[in-house]
């Protein structure tokens with residue numbers, strides 16, 4: 176046996192970490208540690224995305240220290256002071272003994288089952304996964320259970336699909352198992368279409384094998400020998416790690432013929448999505464794998480009966496699959512002890528927006544919105560009041576701050592007009608314009624509508640036109656009612672979930688923030704000061720030093736004034752791009768939006 | 780496609796584009812539903828897909844050109860025009876939108892003179908709007924040739940572009956001298 180090293184170092188090298196500069200820190204550490212026997216490992220998303228780049232130092236007794244917000248230069252101090260002299264660099268610590276931040280509550284209020292490995296194991300090393308009880312669930316299924324018993328175990332765990340709709344996973348599996356057909360397929364939906372979310376990507380990047388293991392167990396349960404992972408082409412790192420994981424699993428006999436001597440065979444192929452949101456919808460996704468335009472089709476028949484290449488197919492989300500090995504390994508009872516009566520287990524969220532501590536979090540079902548925003552997320556980053564959260568992306572809804580006690584589970588969210596969604600959780604403060612948010616999501620769905628259903632195609636377009644009008648100060652009194660009416664028609668007249676849910680962001684913002692719509696329509700006033708047509712940029716005379724920076728930044732030469740004299744913005748020429756405010760070092764430029772009535776008073 | 784293979788095919792494409800194209804198509808022989816992966820590989824190697832490439836891909840694969848055409852026009856991933864020297868992807872995901880992505884795009888348009896989704900006349904910059912790049916904590920975010928830039932501000936991105944322009948122009952004049 177080799178001697179246990181005194182320290183081990185891990186660098187979080189998922190997309191979030193690399194974007195934050197972690198690769199540079201990794202290289203700097205590598206250089207510093209050259210010639211020493213201290214292992215330097217790479218790992219997935221550690222979860223504290225707001226503190227990237229992150230480096231964990233683990234002492235021989237298991238004591239862990241997490242350093243955050245690092246620059247490459249900091250590696251010198253970590254190596255010399257902590258590794259060399261045994262004295263942790265307290266100023267750089269974000270977690271661990273001696274840390275002076277309040278970040279620990281970020282983790283202590285979470286329950287990390289799915290994310291247990293992410294940020295700890297090396298996702299490119301199968302042994303690292305196996306050492307963390309990887310493939311134990313598969314082993315249990317293949318060596319001691321029948322497919323029916325596996326499905327029964329999933330049933331008693333209470334697992335529901337994490338792709339958004341929350342369909343019971345065991346039902347899908349048993350339908351596919353019972354369907355007639357020699358050839359059956361497993362498909363993993365890694366299309367992750369919500370434009371503000373990255374949970375599936377992080378799981379695939381940080382704990383790749385867990386998804387493969389889930390697919391294998393599903394394949395055994397329904398009697399499928401082939402699996403496809405349909406993954407966004409925009410996720411190159413996740414794709415590469417999947418390729419590596421598949422190759423390693425094949426080398427170990429965990430994929431291929433006669434797996435673990437059980438006679439079960441299974442192979443996995445990767446298909447890259449080509450940038451169409453609608454392909455996240457299951458029937459469109461299958462069309463896309465078949466090499467066609469991804470257009471949803473009418474169900475029934477459901478994929479469980481007639482799916483990929485006409486064969487029975489069970490299609491599940493990445494996170495759903497990642498749950499499966501945990502359930503099989505720890506048992507259904509342990510799993511279902513977490514969560515609420517109808518929603519079991521945990522849910523991973525990408526917590527982002529105007530939040531202090533944003534990142535990849537995992538909570539037991541039933542945790543409230545307020546607990547997520549304040550206890551885990553540390554509150555609003557701007558210091559302004561908390562206004563709303565948005566879940567479910569373009570299919571979801573906005574939840575106002577005064578419903579912050581709502582527990583996060585499928586039924587409670589549905590009751591208030593929102594949905595669980597796949598795991599995007601956007602926090603908004605007072606400076607967020609809710610009409611603009613609705614417009615944003617509708618721009619997205621209008622763009623992504625495949626065009627098959629008239630209501631979805633032209634309806635989203637017309638709703639968007641109205642919303643644009645409102646944000647541009649052209650709103651009419653009847654607009655909001657028209658929006659509600661059209662929303663109901665689009666919901667009823669669309670074939671797939673895209674159209675059926677596209678109006679949700681509009682409906683929930685109207686329901687909870689009607690006053691903001693009214694302010695835009697009646698007073699041509701944007702309370703959040705976001706809508707360009709309704710705001711003015713003005714220079715505060717007393718604060719302006721006449722430094723001329725803003726005048727030079729202005730792309731349309733709308734700012735004039737002599738050097739060292741207060742400047743002036745020509746309101747007719749100004750295009751409200753914000754470059755001046757952004758460049759002013761003296762906070763001398765303000766953004767104002769004036770209710771129409773008051774505005775007229777001022778000018779009188 | 781694996782990185783090594785892609786590099787090989789890229790250098791082959793510079794010498795003998797048609798041969799490289801055939802090679803790409805033939806790698807998918809016998810594969811079910813191969814049309815999209817074939818087109819993805821062509822774009823991966825050539826950077827975009829021209830009408831001529833579509834035609835040839837149809838001939839080599841036996842897939843009707845019409846089908847290929849309907850695919851490249853449906854999926855946003857496919858580019859029918861070559862990209863500029865620097866590909867700028869601006870995140871318009873939800874978090875980045877809330878953090879002011881529209882202002883960033885506007886500022887980039889001013890500085891690069893490229894319309895959104897298009898390439899600047901000097902061929903130096905292509906602007907592309909994309910959804911969540913997976914680092915919302917750094918919003919607003921963009922990537923230039925796959926390097927990520929976070930916490931952007933409208934005037935900050937102008938500086939980044941000016942730097943990039945300097946480097947690209949220097950490279951260009953060096954190329955002109957050597958050729």
Ligand SMILES: Cc1cc2nc3c(=O)[nH]c(=O)nc-3n(C[C@H](O)[C@H](O)[C@H](O)COP(=O)(O)O)c2cc1C
Nearest residue numbers: 336337338364367368455456457491492495672673
């Ligand atoms: C427009 C649209 C987009 C969707 N996008 C996704 C997605 O990106 N990822 C996903 O897992 N499910 C997505 N779904 C849901 C899938 O159709 C399907 O329900 C899901 O993959 C089933 O997996 P589950 O039972 O494990 O949740 C989408 C549905 C619609 C209507």
Ligand code: FES
Nearest residue numbers: 870872875911912
């Ligand atoms: S929304 Fe831009 S990185 Fe996520």
